[in-house]
Amino acid sequence: MNEQSAVPSKLTLLEAVNLALHRAMFEDPNVLLLGEDVGVNGGVFRASQGLRERFGFKRVLDTPLAEAMIAGVAIGMAAQGLKPVMEIQFLGFIYAAMEQLVSHASRLRNRTRGRLSCPLVVRSPMGAGIRAPEHHSESTEALFAHIPGLRVVIPSSPARAYGLLLAAIDDPDPVIFLEPTRLYRMNPQVLLDDGKRLPLDSCFTLREGHDITLISWGASVHETLQAASELALQGVSVEVIDVACIKPLDLDTLEASVRKTGRAVIVHEAPRSCGVGAEIAASLYERLWVDLQAPILRVTAPDIPPPLYRLEQLYIPAVADILAACNNSLNYR
Structure with a gap:
């Protein structure tokens, strides 16, 4: 090599x-x-x-x-x-x-x-x-x-x-x-084996926008990006952040994005109760609640064990679920 x-x-x-x-x-x-x-x-x-x-x-x-x-x-x-x-x-x-x-x-x-x-x-x-x-x-x-x-x-x-x-x-x-x-086998990318390390404890901004921030990690980033593309067709400017390292959290990047957009939707496949999304939401409320234009919303799996495969697509947060949460946030007055 x-x-x-x-x-x-x-x-x-x-x-x-x-x-x-x-x-x-x-x-x-x-x-x-x-x-x-x-x-x-x-x-x-x-x-x-x-x-x-x-x-x-x-x-x-x-x-x-x-x-x-x-x-x-x-x-x-x-x-x-x-x-x-x-x-x-x-x-x-x-x-x-x-x-x-x-x-x-x-x-x-x-x-x-x-x-x-x-x-x-x-x-x-x-x-x-x-x-x-x-x-x-x-x-x-x-x-x-x-x-x-x-x-x-x-x-x-x-x-x-x-x-x-x-x-x-x-x-x-x-x-x-x-x-x-x-x-594992979805969305291949051009990749060079150059040994370059990426920083741990940092979020990655995948898409820049000014109307709403979508925050996700892992597999749910896939649906989150799809939802952002659909919103863009409707004229909504969406910022998408991949948390990547959920412990410790890069709260500075998250804060800067949500301070800019005033709205945030957090998407994760894990069950809702006591999930990492709740920690992110609480931390953002502590830092910038006066800058928020709408409540921070979460789109998650329900509080049940993962079901058998015939129902797993109902378990995994879908693009439609993300879009519904975004519309609720954007229309909040």
Whole structure:
């Protein structure tokens, strides 16, 4: 691999993750991958395809079906100077590892007064839309955002997946890196394997406007951009922000946008109650409530487990739902 390698003209988000893993492991021999079926099979979605053949079984480790063990081993590796990237096959399988992630990975730096750090990345597919059962379709990012010491990153495009994953692997503290399965093979982008890292803890402004701000992350960015395009045809100037890193939040970028437009709609696939959207809304109210022209609205999934696939399109926030919320905001007097 050269400093700047040629790649196919367009890559999917899944291929961008694979490319970032290849580059990170090439650049740093301390980076290794572990998880269920990540080696011989290349991962359940083939995100790690080709890594074992290139870097060997000592750096690409197939583990038993034991999420708590995977997390515990990865934390031990990280504490001793390695940079493990552990994969949980689906976000709904991560609960067995929560004890390790919440009680140990997130606290290691604080507990040892900086003597030890935990340069660990936890990769996991997330979200509905691929006709899978409930534990394969969950969006529970707010669970991790609530924990001090954990950074939570959710890319919404191939370019951001590539740059943010490289930055997450460089980070000296634990990063929960959640990959929207619905976007894995959607909307490929031209992407150069140049090793460029994107900044963590920053929002990305995908579209500039002055009438209303749409705030989203992960898979819901797809519908949010579609809604923005439809509103633009009606003469509405829409600003779209991809939060990307939901913990810690880049509130300065969000504040500047909503201060400009005076209106905001937050869109996320996770259930409504205690979601990250509520935290964003509360923070924006604290900062600029006198500048708001309408209440901040949320478009979310309902407070139920993800349904079976025949109903999942009713569960996922749709373009029509976003447009209805935007119309309510724009018509508020």
